[in-house]
Amino acid sequence: MNSALLAVLVIVPLLAAALLVVMREPVALRRVILLGTNAFALAFAVWLVVETWGGQVLGHNIALWPDGIAIPFVADMFSALMVVVTALLSLVCSAFGVASGDDDRHYFAPLVLTLSAGVYGALLTADLFNLFVFIEVMLLPSYGLIAMLGGMSRLSAGRLYVTMNLLTSTILLAGVALVYGAAGTVNIAELAGLGKESPVVGAAMGAVLIALSIKAAVVPVHGWLARTYPYTSPAVTALFSGLHTKVAIYAIYRLYAVIFDGDSRYLWIGVLVMSATMLIGVLGAVGEETTRSILAFHMVSQIGYILLGVALFGPIGLMAGIFYLLHHMIVKASLFLSTGAVEVAYGTNELGRISGIARTEPVVAAAFLGAAFSLAGLPPFSGFVAKLTLVTAAISEEQIYAAVIAIIVSLLTLMSMLKIWKGVFWGRAHEDEVHAVSARKPGALLTHISPSLALPGLVLAAVTLSLGVGGQLLLALSEQAALGLLDPSAYIEAVIG
């Protein structure tokens, strides 16, 4: 494949977004462009995985500028897998946005497409400053989305979100400046190994990693996530949960593997911080009373699991972490979408305000239950494979405490998933819903959730089930991605070779 085509992944969504800003009619065509662009990105991403099979790395300097000045785009197995899941989530969340009426706002579709273009760019670039720019390209539409959609509290949530992200971006920019001052380059491949060899570059990269950790919502800097994500619309929450923090996690994996060369001196910090993240995130969820805020706290907990993979390093640890990352993006979005479907149809997400949804909406309830079991790590879902490999990796790296915490947190996760199940899906249907008994078929309760609203969550739940049953394929792909991180020579060669 001609590696110059990598830029297509950024250019096409941006052009489609620009078109949708000016083209307001017809609505059907707008929807076709929104979903079609995402579907194109998904097809392109699958092709990338095929092309990077077996350790192939595609690299291209945009406009063929010389190394050092150019914007390098690189795709290896890790970034290709991330792009696949990103494209899948953009497609599914856009479909949910169309079904839930979010796309009545003219700017919904362009903002979502710009967001996904920023994410693709951040996943493909091999330049720290360019990473900062693409993270900004990803965040600017998010500011718009969070302030545009959702309930009354969205404005204060939007302020918190903008303030937090801008502060973090400023730290990231300062870190990039320090790296340039220390090493004279911000090309990830040219910086390879310098974090280990030179303490000055290592300290400068520390500032970059701290900024990325805040963006990933690692304890103790996780509070912003649980206080902003639940207050926008369900489709946007699902989209953010799938993409935003995960870009930061991807960058942490990549930078620690290439620039620090997996330096074992700092790994204990990661094990400590990520164990705390797992535990505190899940405990935070106990005190929450709405479905989405419970799920948001769980995200913090799960981020601990994912980054435990990079803290363990080694082939099994990285493989487990990458598998967990991909599994988590899908499962979390599925949970947000199935509870979001209930929220859109019934107008509330508070536990106890609605009950008996399992009787009126069996499809949505099944999708939620499957994804919830997957999140907690029960077989036959992908969460079981993810947790099993991660705990195995922790034991083989002799981090017994981390392994024990991971198992305890799984039980707590299951507990609070059951809390949502009990508060929303279980029990008798409320009286006002009994009034909705079908007139044509006496005795049958009326379903409020339209199939187009239920389908997105169901599709993702089916994906997690199939990744659990057929986990071998994704494990093999994750292993290739992990090997690419352990030995980044092919990556480096593709960038500056």
Place this chain on the structure above:
Amino acid sequence: MTLALFIGVLVAGGVYLVLQRGMVRITFGFVLLSHGANLMLISAGVAARRDEPLVHLSDLADAADALPQAFALTAIVIAFSITIYMLALAGAGKGDDDTEDRT
């Protein structure tokens, strides 16, 4: 050294303003913080003791590194757009621009 001190003053002022409750003050705080970060970028290119990096006008051996200046230019544009957006957010709420939680 002047640049380092100046960055310190900017960041101190920026942090003070960001910790205030009014959204307009927070916005101004971020203006100062992003100036601080941009000056850090500029100083990474050794602008202090070198000439302007202008092709044909200054000797290449004496010119400062042009790349961080390009970085700073990009960062200024991004910071500018977010500043406008934050001011819009400050105006969008009811009453004043207080970020205090009134639920």
